Amino acid sequence: MKIETKTAHFSSPLYLESGRILEPYEIVYETYGELNEEKSNVVLVCHALSGSHHAAGVYEGERKAGWWDELIGDGKAIDTKKYFVICANVIGSCFGSTGPMSNNYPSQEPYRLRFPVVTVKDMIRAQMQLLSSLGVYHLRAIVGGSMGGMQALQFAVDYPNLADDIIALAATYATRPWTMAFNKVAMEAIRRDPRFKHGNYEINDFKEEGLDGLAIGRIAGHISYLSPDSMDEKFGRNYVSNDGLFELFGRYEVERYMEYNTNNFSRIFDPLSYLYIVKAINTFNLTRGYDSLHDAISRIKANVYLISFTSDYLFFPSEMEHIVKMMKRNEQHCSYLKVQSDYGHDAFLVEVDKFEDNIKDILK
Amino acid sequence: MKIETKTAHFSSPLYLESGRILEPYEIVYETYGELNEEKSNVVLVCHALSGSHHAAGVYEGERKAGWWDELIGDGKAIDTKKYFVICANVIGSCFGSTGPMSNNYPSQEPYRLRFPVVTVKDMIRAQMQLLSSLGVYHLRAIVGGSMGGMQALQFAVDYPNLADDIIALAATYATRPWTMAFNKVAMEAIRRDPRFKHGNYEINDFKEEGLDGLAIGRIAGHISYLSPDSMDEKFGRNYVSNDGLFELFGRYEVERYMEYNTNNFSRIFDPLSYLYIVKAINTFNLTRGYDSLHDAISRIKANVYLISFTSDYLFFPSEMEHIVKMMKRNEQHCSYLKVQSDYGHDAFLVEVDKFEDNIKDILK
Numbered sequence: 001m002k003i004e005t006k007t008a009h010f011s012s013p014l015y016l017e018s019g020r021i022l023e024p025y026e027i028v029y030e031t032y033g034e035l036n037e038e039k040s041n042v043v044l045v046c047h048a049l050s051g052s053h054h055a056a057g058v059y060e061g062e063r064k065a066g067w068w069d070e071l072i073g074d075g076k077a078i079d080t081k082k083y084f085v086i087c088a089n090v091i092g093s094c095f096g097s098t099g100p101m102s103n104n105y106p107s108q109e110p111y112r113l114r115f116p117v118v119t120v121k122d123m124i125r126a127q128m129q130l131l132s133s134l135g136v137y138h139l140r141a142i143v144g145g146s147m148g149g150m151q152a153l154q155f156a157v158d159y160p161n162l163a164d165d166i167i168a169l170a171a172t173y174a175t176r177p178w179t180m181a182f183n184k185v186a187m188e189a190i191r192r193d194p195r196f197k198h199g200n201y202e203i204n205d206f207k208e209e210g211l212d213g214l215a216i217g218r219i220a221g222h223i224s225y226l227s228p229d230s231m232d233e234k235f236g237r238n239y240v241s242n243d244g245l246f247e248l249f250g251r252y253e254v255e256r257y258m259e260y261n262t263n264n265f266s267r268i269f270d271p272l273s274y275l276y277i278v279k280a281i282n283t284f285n286l287t288r289g290y291d292s293l294h295d296a297i298s299r300i301k302a303n304v305y306l307i308s309f310t311s312d313y314l315f316f317p318s319e320m321e322h323i324v325k326m327m328k329r330n331e332q333h334c335s336y337l338k339v340q341s342d343y344g345h346d347a348f349l350v351e352v353d354k355f356e357d358n359i360k361d362i363l364k
Numbered sequence: 365m366k367i368e369t370k371t372a373h374f375s376s377p378l379y380l381e382s383g384r385i386l387e388p389y390e391i392v393y394e395t396y397g398e399l400n401e402e403k404s405n406v407v408l409v410c411h412a413l414s415g416s417h418h419a420a421g422v423y424e425g426e427r428k429a430g431w432w433d434e435l436i437g438d439g440k441a442i443d444t445k446k447y448f449v450i451c452a453n454v455i456g457s458c459f460g461s462t463g464p465m466s467n468n469y470p471s472q473e474p475y476r477l478r479f480p481v482v483t484v485k486d487m488i489r490a491q492m493q494l495l496s497s498l499g500v501y502h503l504r505a506i507v508g509g510s511m512g513g514m515q516a517l518q519f520a521v522d523y524p525n526l527a528d529d530i531i532a533l534a535a536t537y538a539t540r541p542w543t544m545a546f547n548k549v550a551m552e553a554i555r556r557d558p559r560f561k562h563g564n565y566e567i568n569d570f571k572e573e574g575l576d577g578l579a580i581g582r583i584a585g586h587i588s589y590l591s592p593d594s595m596d597e598k599f600g601r602n603y604v605s606n607d608g609l610f611e612l613f614g615r616y617e618v619e620r621y622m623e624y625n626t627n628n629f630s631r632i633f634d635p636l637s638y639l640y641i642v643k644a645i646n647t648f649n650l651t652r653g654y655d656s657l658h659d660a661i662s663r664i665k666a667n668v669y670l671i672s673f674t675s676d677y678l679f680f681p682s683e684m685e686h687i688v689k690m691m692k693r694n695e696q697h698c699s700y701l702k703v704q705s706d707y708g709h710d711a712f713l714v715e716v717d718k719f720e721d722n723i724k725d726i727l728k
Contacts, residue, residue, distance in 0.1 A: 018610030117610040177595035177618035181587045184622050185549060185580060191613070192576040194558060212556040216549060220584055223545045228680060231541035237649065246382030246481040248643055249555070254541035258548050279612055285601065316592060 001073050001080050003057040003066075004031045007096065008130050014091070015125070017289075020116040024105055027130045028096030029053050029088035032072060033080035035136075042136050043078055043363070044127070044163070045087040046144030046151035049221075049277050050269060052095035055087040056080075070352040077356040078363065083140060088130055090123040090151075092277050094270035097126075101203060101270055112199040112272060120150045120284045121158065127151075128159065138162065141363060145169035145348035146315070147277070150284045153304075153323075157286055160301040165362055169307040169355070170348040172319040173293060174285040179314055182224045183278040186217025190271045199272055210266025214274055218262040227311040227344035297326050303333040305362050307348070307355050310338060314345040365438050367421040367430075368395050371460065372494050378455070379489070381653075384480040388469055391494045392460030393417045393452035396436060397444035399500075406500050407442055407727070408491065408527070409451040410508030410515035413585075413641050414633060416459035419451040420444075434716040441720040442727065447504065452494055454487040454515075456641050458634035461490075465567060465634055476563040476636060484514045484648045485522065491515075492523065502526065505727060509533035509712035510679070511641070514648045517668075517687075521650055524665040529726055533671040533719070534712040536683040537657060538649040543678055546588045547642040550581025554635045563636055574630025578638055582626040591675040591708035661690050667697040669726050671719050673711040674704050 006029060013023035030053045035042065045055050045068065056072035058065045072078040072085055089097040092115070100115035131137070142163045144152040149171025156166040172179075190196055193213030195205065206214075226234070231254055241250035251259070290296040306324060308317035317338050327334035339354045341347040347354070370393060377387035394417045399406065409419050409432065420436035422429045436442040436449055453461040456479070464479035495501070506527045508516040513535025520530040536543075554560055557577030559569065570578075590598070595618055605614035615623070654660040670688060672681035681702050691698035703718045705711040711718070 016610075020610070113612065117612055119610075174601060176592060177599040177601065177616065178587075178590075178592035180616050180618050181583070181590075181595065181622060184619050185583045185587075187613075187619075188576075188583060188623070189553060189580045192580065212552075216553045216556065216580060219545070219549045219552060220587075223542070223549075223584075226542075226545075228540060228542035231545065235541040237538060237541065245647060246380075246384070246483075248477065248481055248639060249551075252541065252544050252646065254544050255548050255551075258545060259552070275612060282616065283609060 001032055001057050003059065005029075005053070006031070008133050010129055010133070014122070014129065016116055016122045017119045018117055022091065022098060022116060025091060025098035025126070026096070026102075027088050027091070027098075027126055029086055029130060030055065032056050032085040033083050035084040039136055040138065040140065041083050042139050043083045043085045044131070044139050044142045045072065045078070045085055046142065046148035047087060047090065048144075048146035048148050049281065050265070051148070052093065053087045053089040056085070067349060068352070071356055071359065077360040078143065083363070086131075086134075086136075088127050090277070091126045092118045092123070092273060092280060094273035099270070100199075100272035100276055110203075115272070115276060117279055117283075118276060119280050120147070120154050121289070123280065124151050124155050124158065139164070141165040141167060143167040143359070144171075146171060146345065147281055147284075150281070153286060154284075156300045156302050156304060157290070157296045160299050163302050165305060166300075166302045167305045167307070167359060167362060170309055170312055170315055170345055172284075172315040173297075173323050174287060175282055176319070179224070180282045182220050182314070183282055185220035186214070186278055187275060189213040189216040190275055196271055201271075206267060206271070208267070210263055211271050212266070214269065214271045215262040215266040217274070218265050219258045222258055222261060224314040225345045227313045227342065229311055229342045230344045230346075233342060294326060297323065297332075298330055300327070300332055303335070305335050305337070305358075307337045307339060307358065309341040309343070309345070309347040309351075311342050312345045312347065365396055365421050365444050367423065369393075369417070370395070372497050374493055374497070378486070378493065380480055380486045381483045382481055386455065386462060386480060389455060389462035389490070390460070390466075391452050391455070391462075391490055393450055393494060394419065396420050396449040397447050399448040403500055404502065404504065405447050406503050407447045407449045408495070408503050408506045409436065409442070409449055410506065410512035411451060411454065412508075412510035412512050413645065414629070415512070416457065417451045417453040418459075420449070431713060432716070435720055435723065441724040442507065447727070450495075450498075452491050454641070455490045456482045456487070456637060456644060458637035463634070464563075464636035464640055474567075479636070479640060481643055481647075482640060483644050484511070484518050485653070487644065488515050488518050488522065503528070505529040505531060507531040507723070508535075510535060510709065511645055514645070517650060518648075520664045520666050520668060521654070521660045524663050527666050529669060530664075530666045531669045531671070531723060531726060534673055534676055534679055534709055536648075536679040537661075537687050538651060539646055540683070543588070544646050546584050546678070547646055549584035550578070550642055551639060553577040553580040554639055560635055565635075570631055570635070572631070574627055575635050576630070578633065578635045579626040579630035581638070582629050583622045586622055586625060588678040589709045591677045591706065593675055593706045594708045594710075597706060658690060661687065661696075662694055664691070664696055667699070669699050669701070669722075671701045671703060671712070671722065673707070673709070673715075674702060675706050676709045676711065678709040
């Protein structure tokens with residue numbers, strides 16, 4: 001499968017929900033598969049908080065595949081022999097699209113904390129511009145999990161005629177205070193870290209030694225991506241330090257996991273981007289801009305497929321079921337799959353085998 | 365009701381589970397009510413992570429009552445007209461009993477990180493010494509929630525003849541990785557905070573401006589004490605900043621709550637004590653020292669009363685139910701109450717009205 005990584009440059013302004021504008025801006029994206037002549041075979045894939053446009057395939061010289069490689073590829077559920085798949089890096093991210101460490105034109109200085117707050121609505125508006133620039137005005141489907149699922153649902157509401165099918169996994173209709181509280185750990189840990197310097201750090205400051213604040217915040221993140229049962233299974237009460245049980249900083253396996261993953265993460269992810277994306281998640285609310293949630297949901301014309309995971313402790317199945325009930329009452333097309341899983345919120349990334357057939361059927 | 369706050373001094377060593385000793389040591393405790401002549405009316409109350417020996421009553425000149433004042437007092441469920449109630453500050457704490465900021469005798473210097481790791485077993489061993497010093501060799505009941513419940517259960521296993529009744533709320537038989545992960549946020553946030561100085565801070569360093577690391581860790585704590593539903597009810601998606609929704613550091617009500625409570629906490633609680641007590645919670649495991657959990661539980665001779673809360677996201681009802689099943693199979697006396705609550709783990713402190721009658725009945 002061929003991976004094409006490209007950058008689209010936009011010199012006309014992107015009007016943001018806040019009233020501010022982003023101008024100019026860039027969107028980095030990847031495509032897999034071939035666009036057919038009628039441009040009728042496009043599937044848009046939306047990424048989550050820590051994800052990027054690299055959804056599938058393996059870059060030359062690398063070993064790690066894109067974040068949804070199990071799902072996207074030749075002969076896979078999102079079949080790149082049939083579909084032209086697009087995945088764009090969201091604005092605000094640190095993987096190439098315009099974000100807080102991009103230069104604040106016309107200066108050669110990064111925006112930093114002057115970057116405007118972006119929302120999920122803004123993220124999809126930017127992707128609409130990308131699609132226009134590619135001459136794509138209709139999508140076979142939009143698919144995403146977590147913040148990617150928020151984008152898919154927001155597309156369904158804001159642009160009812162855009163896609164035939166909307167597939168949203170492990171998401172919600174509006175972020176609840178529970179999730180905001182987890183995000184708050186990250187926001188405070190980053191903000192109060194002296195090395196963060198109120199956003200005035202240098203771009204390479206954290207390459208060697210990641211920002212502690214981001215690592216600490218990410219521990220809270222990982223808690224919310226797992227579940228009590230998945231942690232029992234993954235780690236149990238295993239103790240891994242040679243120091244013995246009675247050393248204050250001796251570690252249980254779950255502690256080692258948290259340290260290892262979050263320290264790595266804090267070297268590759270930009271802390272300002274983390275703050276901005278977390279803010280976008282907090283402000284996500286399908287109702288905003290409409291009279292009510294019912295009003296927003298009623299706009300949807302696409303077939304909506306919702307997938308939740310029984311052990312998801314970040315966005316609970318009941319949240320998806322709230323949308324399902326509303327759409328059913330409206331006699332809109334909505335189909336729901338609750339996947340039995342012990343993997344928590346992460347299941348949308350790691351238990352692809354439990355829902356890939358479902359997605360294959362939808363895209364048949 | 366009369367509050368007596370006292371300090372007991374011990375010059376003989378306390379042998380710790382780690383093999384290390386604490387010598388000398390002090391235990392600060394309070395009593396409420398009068399000890400009868402037969403010394404047969406003693407109820408021991410055990411406190412949780414952030415609690416102290418001040419369980420009931422109001423100090424002169426203060427407004428805030430002890431942490432379980434609703435439950436303990438004249439005519440209340442734990443009736444101080446009938447019972448002599450003792451509540452001791454655990455070793456390792458920062459409220460008067462020997463802890464990491466106590467002087468490492470014979471030096472006049474605090475232990476800091478040289479303080480030995482203490483466990484829940486050690487905490488109750490220290491309380492056994494206190495009881496001996498008071499000439500109390502039998503307890504009518506031991507009552508505690510969260511880490512206090514752990515202590516109550518550990519008493520039941522380690523000292524089967526000590527108490528008639530054991531009442532444990534919102535606890536577990538062994539800390540699961542889920543809880544360790546929440547604790548990990550606090551451990552890392554404290555440890556990596558430059559102002560923590562590897563434990564070499566001065567005792568008044570955080571009086572004015574609390575340690576950020578402790579405040580950040582405490583946010584994670586508060587998440588685990590609440591629940592998704594309790595947060596919906598308490599905060600909803602209310603936005604409280606005048607800054608407008610599109611300010612990066614503008615705050616939702618849940619965020620303000622987290623900031624306010626944790627900043628206050630970080631000015632009054634010692635970060636080293638927090639590390640040590642959190643470690644004690646992580647290492648809690650009724651099985652340790654016995655062949656199996658079944659072996660440990662089988663030792664219990666007291667009547668055990670377990671109370672869990674449906675929305676407890678820190679120690680789930682299923683964990684209590686595991687103990688209930690085991691005791692029932694053994695034909696030991698065990699009675700279980702699952703309280704319907706939206707208040708999460710905190711319910712054991714804030715919804716006393718939902719279980720006080722139960723406790724009153726037990727102590728009849």
